[in-house]
Amino acid sequence: MPDKFLQMTPELHRYVVDHGARRDDVLGRLEAETEKLGEIAIMQIAADQGAFMTLLTRAIGAHRALELGTFTGYSAICIARGLSEDGVVVTCDRSDEWTEIARRYFDEAGVADRIDLRLGPALDTLRELPSDEPFDFAFIDADKAEYPDYYEEVLRLLRPGGLAMLDNVLRGGEVLEPEPADDRGRGTREVNERIAVDERVDVAMLGVADGITLVRKR
Numbered sequence: 144m145p146d147k148f149l150q151m152t153p154e155l156h157r158y159v160v161d162h163g164a165r166r167d168d169v170l171g172r173l174e175a176e177t178e179k180l181g182e183i184a185i186m187q188i189a190a191d192q193g194a195f196m197t198l199l200t201r202a203i204g205a206h207r208a209l210e211l212g213t214f215t216g217y218s219a220i221c222i223a224r225g226l227s228e229d230g231v232v233v234t235c236d237r238s239d240e241w242t243e244i245a246r247r248y249f250d251e252a253g254v255a256d257r258i259d260l261r262l263g264p265a266l267d268t269l270r271e272l273p274s275d276e277p278f279d280f281a282f283i284d285a286d287k288a289e290y291p292d293y294y295e296e297v298l299r300l301l302r303p304g305g306l307a308m309l310d311n312v313l314r315g316g317e318v319l320e321p322e323p324a325d326d327r328g329r330g331t332r333e334v335n336e337r338i339a340v341d342e343r344v345d346v347a348m349l350g351v352a353d354g355i356t357l358v359r360k361r
Contacts, residue, residue, distance in 0.1 A: 174190070188352065189351075196222055200222055206229070206230045206231075208233070211269070213241065213245050217248075222282060232257060233259045269296035277300060278297075278302065279302060279306070280305060280306050281301060289330060304360065307360070310355055311352075312335055312354040314331050344358040
């Protein structure tokens with residue numbers, strides 16, 4: 144059977160972004176400012192992934208969303224734009240430097256009133272959130288070593304029928320290596336294997352960006 148996927152070249156990815164990821168001036172400037180941070184800019188999601196997140200949150204009529212890993216705010220803006228008019232994103236990060244950039248762009252994007260930014264370890268924030276105020280959508284993109292624990296807490300906090308997206312589940316192809324290179328690789332591999340057999344959720348792993356997994360809580 145022939146391979147049923149297309150190798151994504153830089154040129155083809157640019158075509159995808161140009162034709163399927165509507166970015167306004169705010170997101171464009173945020174992307175450019177983040178790139179000036181150097182190698183750490185790789186942590187910013189791709190534009191096509193951001194467009195997908197906005198579409199997903201809007202399609203499910205999300206009102207409450209949860210994000211682990213704010214960074215400079217691109218993904219939080221994309222999520223917030225897909226929420227219902229009085230929706231809210233609870234987003235977690237531990238960096239004052241990165242989230243200071245995020246705060247500026249939340250204001251410029253006109254979504255600051257929809258974003259509840261909480262500084263501190265994401266796992267601590269998750270454990271403080273009550274399960275009687277469930278979320279419709281969650282995005283997991285923080286410390287990969289903590290992915291298994293993040294997943295369990297997020298599942299606790301999602302409503303039945305709610306969606307969670309886990310980022311970087313392919314680790315640049317590292318998931319195919321016999322042994323993970325570090326705790327981040329081990330955490331990613333553990334959560335991938337757990338989700339694959341988890342009867343509490345429906346699952347789809349997609350080759351978008353560095354790999355994303357979508358789970359729907361049953």
